[in-house]
Amino acid sequence: MEGAGIKYFLLQILKTFFPPACPLCSCTFPKNYSAPFCESCLAGFNPLPEAKCPRCSLPFSGISNSSHLCGRCIKQPPAYTRVYAVGFYDQSLRHAIHQFKFNGKVGLDWSLGTLLEQAIDSDLNIDLVVPVPLQRNRLQQRSYNQALLLARKVARIRKWPVVNDLLLKIRETESQQGLSAKERVKNLQGSFTLQKTISEQKILLIDDVMTTGATVAACSRVLIEGGAAQVYVAVIGRAA
């Protein structure tokens, strides 16, 4: 048997004993199924509506016209150009992110990263992919930065370079949970810095979830002030 034939043969044996399964609900995939999740899990992911802020992707309810900016982006335009999101941070997508982030299901990075890449305009050109950094004590607790795993997947598919040590979280901050939008901005002030010089690059900033957007806004500001030409943001879940 030729090398390629042996490889195919072994792959078939492997598939017989370990048939490909959905990384979220563990159901067995039908034959020749190639989507990152099963149909039922995918159906539970709610895409953002057409009507949303063109800048921060905040979904608008009850309006079909999506050409205007949301109130917050008009009042205080963010440093980033626009936000791409896989869907609403609710139901199955929220469950998937929680499994990935807190339950050690690191293997979800491939499936979630694949969906994230599909959410980004196919003609977008990027010079650097940068994950939102975790602060050191969280990294020690969790042992991995979920944003970096997602960044690596997207970057591998698009053949973009990832720079993990460009942004650094310098100040330990309280958890953002339970804080108002204003408090979140204040909590993050001066907490990120640049570790390397950049000039005129187009950057894709990656995080798992965007709620009020205070974190990605703070990171984008540091990148633009440091010399980036443009910052795009991509997240898995966007809170309404």
Ligand SMILES: [Zn+2]
């Ligand atoms: Zn499933």
Ligand SMILES: [Zn+2]
């Ligand atoms: Zn907005």
